[in-house]
Amino acid sequence: MDQAKFIAMVGGDGEFSYQRMGVLQAHAGRRLEPLMAETVKHMSLPEQGPLHIADFGCSTGRNSISYMNFIVKCITDRYVEAGENNGHVTCVPEMLVSFNELPGNDFNTLSQLLASEAKDAKDLAPSINGADVGRASSYFSAMVGGSFYNRLLPKESIHFAISIFCLHWMSQIPATVTDMSSPLYNEGRSWILGGNPTIAREFAQQSMLDLDNFLDSRAAEMVPGGIVFASFVSRHDAANPENQVNPECRPRFSLGPDFESAWNDLIDDGVITTETRDTFNLPLYARSKEEVEAAIIKCGAFDIQYLQSPVDANLCPEDELTVA
Numbered sequence: 001m002d003q004a005k006f007i008a009m010v011g012g013d014g015e016f017s018y019q020r021m022g023v024l025q026a027h028a029g030r031r032l033e034p035l036m037a038e039t040v041k042h043m044s045l046p047e048q049g050p051l052h053i054a055d056f057g058c059s060t061g062r063n064s065i066s067y068m069n070f071i072v073k074c075i076t077d078r079y080v081e082a083g084e085n086n087g088h089v090t091c092v093p094e095m096l097v098s099f100n101e102l103p104g105n106d107f108n109t110l111s112q113l114l115a116s117e118a119k120d121a122k123d124l125a126p127s128i129n130g131a132d133v134g135r136a137s138s139y140f141s142a143m144v145g146g147s148f149y150n151r152l153l154p155k156e157s158i159h160f161a162i163s164i165f166c167l168h169w170m171s172q173i174p175a176t177v178t179d180m181s182s183p184l185y186n187e188g189r190s191w192i193l194g195g196n197p198t199i200a201r202e203f204a205q206q207s208m209l210d211l212d213n214f215l216d217s218r219a220a221e222m223v224p225g226g227i228v229f230a231s232f233v234s235r236h237d238a239a240n241p242e243n244q245v246n247p248e249c250r251p252r253f254s255l256g257p258d259f260e261s262a263w264n265d266l267i268d269d270g271v272i273t274t275e276t277r278d279t280f281n282l283p284l285y286a287r288s289k290e291e292v293e294a295a296i297i298k299c300g301a302f303d304i305q306y307l308q309s310p311v312d313a314n315l316c317p318e319d320e321l322t323v324a
């Protein structure tokens, strides 16, 4: 089934909305700030605007706006610093931020958050030599509905792209694993964690195709010298895709056994049939660092400045993989 038709984070700001539940991601995003700041230092600054930044997979926006504010602030600081060093008038180009999500996303919540950010920025923005700088939200914004596994923005238009906590989502579940007549039918399970290695390899194949599409699409959209900064869930064991999570971390990984036992409770209570459970599979795949590196080399459009898995960083292996 096509992911674009069924995935959407819960909108609004109710109890179970992404606005309130995206705390883990917000925390992970904050830990990435020093690396984002460092990455901005490697960016070549255009003399004229618009300078275009894009977030691929922004959800309903609270975390995304915070990442974008931070990046805009880092870029602005670089222009101010460059102006001071050269004894020139600081001239910060106008910036455009594109917020991308799947079409089913609650873009209304994002739009309301952006409007209130813009109001705060207008009230507080200091002015340096006539240019509105120093306030992180001094940018124009656009919302782009569509899958980031396709082309979404004009050729050679993006200077800095990010995608935080998204690229482990697959574009679709391989048809073979939900087909009852297939030898690869994922019977009795709703994911690949600790399951059949052959079925896990089907997920791996789809996921690698997705990553190729993401990289090829961004390669077309980035300006020469543009930067892609991505962080997503990865796994520690390059060889065995069914080992999606390091065994010591499994007990606190909610998408694994807990999820399957919730489905099983629904079957026991007669709410759903086993077939319903078996036709659902989580569209998630945690790539290894080696798989990501191979995809970037295969794409051929990017140099790797930084590629770190949590194993290197001595973090819990179900944590995110960061690439710039």
Ligand SMILES: C[S@@+](CC[C@H](N)C(=O)[O-])C[C@H]1O[C@@H](n2cnc3c(N)ncnc32)[C@H](O)[C@@H]1O
Pocket (backbone or CB within 6 Å): 007, 008, 009, 022, 025, 026, 029, 056, 057, 058, 059, 060, 063, 064, 100, 101, 102, 105, 146, 147, 148, 149, 163, 164, 165, 166, 169, 170, 171
């Ligand atoms: C866990 S949320 C992360 C949101 C945000 N980046 C953050 O850090 O809070 C993952 C988001 O990726 C989006 N997503 C998944 N696949 C996508 C695709 N193919 N194209 C665009 N967005 C996608 C989901 O809809 C979801 O909102």
